[in-house]
Amino acid sequence: MLFNSFTFLIFFAVVLILHHGPFSWTSKKRNLLIASYLFYAAWNPPLVVLIWISTIIDWFVAKRLHVEERPRQRLGLLLISICTNLGILVAFKYGSFLIANFTALLNTMGIPFEAAAPNILLPVGISFYTFQTMAYSLDVYRRQSEPAHSFLDFALFVTFFPQLVAGPIVRPSYLIPQFERPPEMEAGQFSWGLFLMTFGLFLKVVVADNLVAGVSDDAFGAQATLNILDAWTGVLAFSAQIFCDFAGYSTVAIGTALCLGFHMPRNFRYPYAAIGFSDFWRRWHITLSTWLRDYLYVPLGGNRSGWRRTQINLMITMLLGGLWHGAQWTFVVWGGLHGLYLAGERIIKRGWGDRPLPMWMAGLGGFATWLLVLIAWVFFRATDFETAWRMFTAMFSFSGSGEKVLDSYQITAAWSVTVIMLTMHWTFRNQLVSSVVNRLPTWIFAGLWAAMLFLLVVSGGSDNAFIYFQF
Amino acid sequence: MPSSTSNSEHRINRHYETPALAWKRASITALILMLLGTTVWEVYWRSKSYEPSTLNNMGLWSETRRKIGQNGLEEVAIVGSSRILFDLDLKVLARELESPYPIQLALEGTNPRPFLHDLAEDKSFKGLLIVGVSTGLFFAPHGGLHGDMLANFKNQTPSDRFGHHVSKFITSGLSLFEPDLALFELVRSLNWPARDGMPPRFLGVKKLSTFDEHREADMWRRVEEDPIYQKRAQDTWTTILSFGGPKLEDSDIDAILGEVVDDVKAIESRGGRVVFVRCPSAGPFLEAEAKGFPRPRFWDQLITRTGSQGIHFEDHQQLQGFELPEWSHLARKEKERFTVEVASLIKRQLLDTHEATETEGLKQN
Numbered sequence: 039m040l041f042n043s044f045t046f047l048i049f050f051a052v053v054l055i056l057h058h059g060p061f062s063w064t065s066k067k068r069n070l071l072i073a074s075y076l077f078y079a080a081w082n083p084p085l086v087v088l089i090w091i092s093t094i095i096d097w098f099v100a101k102r103l104h105v106e107e108r109p110r111q112r113l114g115l116l117l118i119s120i121c122t123n124l125g126i127l128v129a130f131k132y133g134s135f136l137i138a139n140f141t142a143l144l145n146t147m148g149i150p151f152e153a154a155a156p157n158i159l160l161p162v163g164i165s166f167y168t169f170q171t172m173a174y175s176l177d178v179y180r181r182q183s184e185p186a187h188s189f190l191d192f193a194l195f196v197t198f199f200p201q202l203v204a205g206p207i208v209r210p211s212y213l214i215p216q217f218e219r220p221p222e223m224e225a226g227q228f229s230w231g232l233f234l235m236t237f238g239l240f241l242k243v244v245v246a247d248n249l250v251a252g253v254s255d256d257a258f259g260a261q262a263t264l265n266i267l268d269a270w271t272g273v274l275a276f277s278a279q280i281f282c283d284f285a286g287y288s289t290v291a292i293g294t295a296l297c298l299g300f301h302m303p304r305n306f307r308y309p310y311a312a313i314g315f316s317d318f319w320r321r322w323h324i325t326l327s328t329w330l331r332d333y334l335y336v337p338l339g340g341n342r343s344g345w346r347r348t349q350i351n352l353m354i355t356m357l358l359g360g361l362w363h364g365a366q367w368t369f370v371v372w373g374g375l376h377g378l379y380l381a382g383e384r385i386i387k388r389g390w391g392d393r394p395l396p397m398w399m400a401g402l403g404g405f406a407t408w409l410l411v412l413i414a415w416v417f418f419r420a421t422d423f424e425t426a427w428r429m430f431t432a433m434f435s436f437s438g439s440g441e442k443v444l445d446s447y448q449i450t451a452a453w454s455v456t457v458i459m460l461t462m463h464w465t466f467r468n469q470l471v472s473s474v475v476n477r478l479p480t481w482i483f484a485g486l487w488a489a490m491l492f493l494l495v496v497s498g499g500s501d502n503a504f505i506y507f508q509f
Numbered sequence: 510m511p512s513s514t515s516n517s518e519h520r521i522n523r524h525y526e527t528p529a530l531a532w533k534r535a536s537i538t539a540l541i542l543m544l545l546g547t548t549v550w551e552v553y554w555r556s557k558s559y560e561p562s563t564l565n566n567m568g569l570w571s572e573t574r575r576k577i578g579q580n581g582l583e584e585v586a587i588v589g590s591s592r593i594l595f596d597l598d599l600k601v602l603a604r605e606l607e608s609p610y611p612i613q614l615a616l617e618g619t620n621p622r623p624f625l626h627d628l629a630e631d632k633s634f635k636g637l638l639i640v641g642v643s644t645g646l647f648f649a650p651h652g653g654l655h656g657d658m659l660a661n662f663k664n665q666t667p668s669d670r671f672g673h674h675v676s677k678f679i680t681s682g683l684s685l686f687e688p689d690l691a692l693f694e695l696v697r698s699l700n701w702p703a704r705d706g707m708p709p710r711f712l713g714v715k716k717l718s719t720f721d722e723h724r725e726a727d728m729w730r731r732v733e734e735d736p737i738y739q740k741r742a743q744d745t746w747t748t749i750l751s752f753g754g755p756k757l758e759d760s761d762i763d764a765i766l767g768e769v770v771d772d773v774k775a776i777e778s779r780g781g782r783v784v785f786v787r788c789p790s791a792g793p794f795l796e797a798e799a800k801g802f803p804r805p806r807f808w809d810q811l812i813t814r815t816g817s818q819g820i821h822f823e824d825h826q827q828l829q830g831f832e833l834p835e836w837s838h839l840a841r842k843e844k845e846r847f848t849v850e851v852a853s854l855i856k857r858q859l860l861d862t863h864e865a866t867e868t869e870g871l872k873q874n
Contacts, residue, residue, distance in 0.1 A: 044679060045672035225533035232616040234525065248693040292525055304524040445710050447701040463710030484535040488542030493549050498691030 119175035135365030163203025221299030234293030239285030269432035311467035568673025578633025588642020592788035605852030618654030629772035644802035713745030742835035
């Protein structure tokens with residue numbers, strides 16, 4: 039079910055009525071669980087079974103892990119959980135990719151082999167919920183938290199619909215305690231949640247879908263080498279689209295949860311105002327980067343085993359982080375580029391030491407970070423290396439030749455959105471949305487809210503899925 | 510050991526604490542302003558001849574497609590492009606053919622062959638299939654404007670299906686959901702300067718019709734009544750025609766017809782029947798079609814190779830003299846007469862075929 043659909047409006051209205059109605063807390067949680075399964079089943083009912091498998095296995099594994107003291111048995115239990123979750127992920131998300139690469143490898147070695155093309159359906163949001171449940175088993179294994187006291191709470195943690203298919207990736211220790219007792223709603227929390235939902239949908243529907251998606255589609259879809267302006271405009275448009283689409287989803291998820299009385303962690307913090315790449319990853323898809331840090335980078339050794347090993351750990355984390363986004367080598371290269379950026383930043387920082395950056399250098403660093411992030415986005419958006427190469431050729435060809443595919447409206451739209459977005463990110467880079475809103479007079483806030491609602495109504499458009507659903 | 514409720518690192522950080530605002534006042538003001546703005550927007554477009562109409566989208570098409578297979582041999586379905594969509598009056602067709610309500614699956618600007626193939630593969634379809642032939646689209650190598658409709662139909666989720674019914678309920682009462690009136694479509698259709706080395710953007714009219722819940726399409730009144738809009742519609746065709754059609758070799762045509770013959774045979778093998786209909790066109794449109802797609806090479810070949818019934822408007826006196834405001838589709842008032850005549854021709858031709866088959870059978874006995 040898409041947030042930007044009439045179906046969701048009806049669904050959410052029913053959920054709210056039941057959730058704020060005169061029922062016991064357990065009944066309300068049961069309602070939420072059923073609603074969450076319905077939310078997921080609205081795409082493809084049979085795929086709910088995968089969530090059930092993950093839920094049941096991790097529930098029992100964690101229970102046993104908690105009481106088991108023998109190390110080998112504990113490791114075995116953990117492997118059951120990891121193999122189940124990663125097995126589901128690999129089978130459904132990377133099956134075709136692995137077969138295609140295996141075939142290509144054999145053919146390169148001169149061994150004739152042709153595998154039947156598997157027709158595997160990618161379950162929506164599979165990367166999100168498998169990571170979330172794996173975190174539960176890993177936390178219990180590492181004795182960092184106890185298993186949930188109630189199966190209902192745990193099942194709801196795995197399936198909680200606002201963040202089920204595209205995050206934020208929530209830790210068990212963050213969400214499960216919130217299910218244990220009825221939440222205390224702050225005054226105005228419900229309206230604040232509705233406002234955040236409006237704001238998220240505005241980012242997605244108005245900015246991402248209506249203003250910039252078509253521009254990046256036209257630029258990346260062109261078969262000829264583009265004119266330099268068209269190429270850069272296409273990349274700018276995609277950088278705005280991916281942010282507004284994904285941050286929009288997270289904001290709707292956070293708002294939805296607030297309306298129900300729950301809090302979600304922050305997933306974005308004005309990422310295009312980052313100075314350096316470690317700063318960027320503290321601002322972009324924060325719940326994924328902290329997940330990768332805690333469950334991959336740190337277990338690999340983190341920065342505890344010397345400089346060289348740290349760089350290797352960083353690169354492995356980023357390459358796998360890239361692959362997490364999709365079963366394509368272009369995503370791996372995107373992750374690898376970010377790994378290189380982080381390594382380069384560490385080299386610079388080692389030379390610079392702890393001295394504070396002067397203002398001009400911070401500004402230059404911010405610009406360089408943004409530029410390099412844009413370059414990496416080319417691999418993220420391109421469907422293959424041929425497209426990526428074509429885009430790079432156009433972006434760095436200063437001859438003035440190349441095909442023009444974007445009209446003046448599209449160029450104006452993409453550049454305007456970029457300028458406004460960058461201005462907002464730099465202006466508010468160290469502030470919470472709440473504190474920004476806090477400073478607004480009520481009538482201005484109400485006017486902005488009304489304008490966003492009006493634009494949502496009159497923008498029309500189709501029910502475009504959120505980009506991160508495919509991950 | 511920390512408990513599940515006491516993990517210090519991931520304790521509940523309230524990054525989204527509720528700001529201290531007068532929330533009741535803010536919410537009510539925002540709602541009133543939004544409703545006010547939306548009402549003004551709706552009233553403005555109503556004053557410009559826009560009226561509420563069922564949206565002809567994937568949901569409606571899919572809902573219609575799902576009706577296939579419910580009426581056996583009596584079923585009447587229509588595939589094709591915009592002419593057969595605009596020109597046939599479904600109620601009149603049902604009355605004249607004494608059939609259940611026809612299932613209108615034609616799509617504007619779309620190649621009907623994939624849809625013919627779809628029904629050929631659907632063994633539940635055993636009825637009469639009317640195929641509208643706009644030659645340029647029928648022989649196009651691509652699917653056309655709504656070429657992805659079948660794939661979307663097959664991938665429709667339960668959420669899409671439910672959402673369509675909700676959306677139909679909400680949108681059919683308001684004109685502002687008209688795709689042409691989407692805000693950024695309107696902004697884009699402003700007179701933006703052309704870039705050096707790029708031709709000016711083609712800004713043709715999009716809205717030519719209104720739909721009802723059965724996908725019965727009528728020419729939009731403004732096309733008939735507003736001479737400026739009508740001229741813009743004609744200019745749209747002139748521009749599209751200037752792009753030229755696909756360059757087809759005889760082998761291409763042969764391959765296309767081979768596929769069509771297979772599909773027709775598949776339907777006929779189940780007791781179904783296929784009739785091809787070439788609806789009227791006029792003026793420069795007709796001239797361009799006659800030049801680009803000469804009848805002996807395309808239409809005549811189609812009818813000969815398939816052995817199906819074919820109704821070409823040029824062959825029948827009763828299919829002459831219709832009003833086509835923008836050269837390609839019939840005016841509203843012409844639909845009934847056209848449908849009566851086409852239904853009569855279909856009945857007569859099918860009767861002839863039936864008699865011929867019976868005679869052939871008797872001879873063989």
